[in-house]
Amino acid sequence: MISKAYSALVYSLAVIAGVTLVWLMISVIASVLMRNAGLQPFAWLFTSAEYGLLYMTMLGAPWLVREKGHVHIELVTAALPDGLRRIVSRTVAVACVVVCLILAWKGAELFLTNIERGDFDTRAYYVPRWMLTIAFPISFGLMAVEFARFVFGTDLMHTGEAGIHE
Template identity: 30%
Template sequence: MIGRAYRGVLHAGAVVAALLLGALALLVTGDVVARNLGLGTLPWIIEVSEYSLPLATFLVAPWLLSRSEHVRLDTLIRALPPATGRALERFADGVGLLICAVFVVYGAKAIASSAQQGSMVIKAIVFPEWWLYAPVPVCFALLAIEFVRRMLGRGPLAGAGPHA
């Protein structure tokens, strides 16, 4: 039950990321067409694109890692004996886990600090600054879970590298 719900959360993140990117493509295209037709521009579109691109990246990253479809350089791992390659992959997963833990902690601190100070983003769109930071600890926590799963060899596609 937990596994199914967890996979649903990862899939939802990927779907939202895809929808964000699709909407962004339509908005930017519409803005360019409107500008070229002399109809003016919508100033908030650039701002929305600035916030949407990193958000989409954060949302899709755990799903990609769970499917072993993330960007990876495995030239060295492929050149090593299988047991050594597996050990190196597990070590890299451990480093990834530690990095994610740091981002979870500092992301949560950034949210708390921004919310406590009542900081606002004041541009074409006005909103609380902590909204920008909110995806960081959540998505890095999901990435941390995936790194643990990979280290333990769990999940249907965990450890799907060349030495799995």
């Protein structure tokens, strides 16, 4: 039950990231068309695109880790024997978990600091800064869980096959 709820969360965040990508396309096209027509694009259009870049990246990252869609190079692992490749792959996954946990912790500190100080992002509108920084602990926390699946699960991050495989 918890596993299904967790998977639903990861996939839901990926869908939100996908919808955000569509919004980014629409907002950029609208901005360009407005400028070409001699109009001033709405301030919220540009701001929403900036925020969208952050949210799209952060919310889609855990799903990318799950699907092995992140960038990694298989050149070295492809040359290793199976046993050593497993050790290297799991060691890399452990390092990724540690880095993600540190970034989740620091992101949580930043989020709490923003709430405590009442910080606002004041570019086009006054937006509470915590609405931006909440993405850090959530995303990096979920990425730590996803990388941990490669540490403790049967699936490895590295396939042992060099080159592009799609």
